[in-house]
Amino acid sequence: MSFEGYPSRHFSIANERHGEHENDLPHLLxxxxxxIEELDLRPMDILDVTIHQDITENxxxxxxxxxWSPDVD
Numbered sequence: 363m364s365f366e367g368y369p370s371r372h373f374s375i376a377n378e379r380h381g382e383h384e385n386d387l388p389h390l391l392x393x394x395x396x397x398i399e400e401l402d403l404r405p406m407d408i409l410d411v412t413i414h415q416d417i418t419e420n421x422x423x424x425x426x427x428x429x430w431s432p433d434v435d
Contacts, residue, residue: 370409371432373397376425379418387413390424403430 375393383389394411409429415422 369432370429372427372429373401374425374427377423379423380420384418384423385421387422387424390426394426394428398428401430403428407431 375390375397377383377386377390390413398408407430409431411429412427413424414426415424417423
């Protein structure tokens with residue numbers, strides 16, 4: 363069986379554990395947006411964005427992963 367599809371890439375970003383922004387979801391989202399702009403990703407290239415949290419003794423610890431398909435011209 364052969365699987366042909368679209369190649370994809372990803373990056374993950376998390377707030378610093380036990381840091382000033384550990385529980386700060388807006389801070390994480392701004393960092394994700396900045397990284398998308400740095401990579402010059404077009405909206406049509408983004409396949410998925412996941413946001414998740416782990417519960418720590420200090421509350422939620424946020425992380426995000428962005429999956430995109432590189433431009434194949």
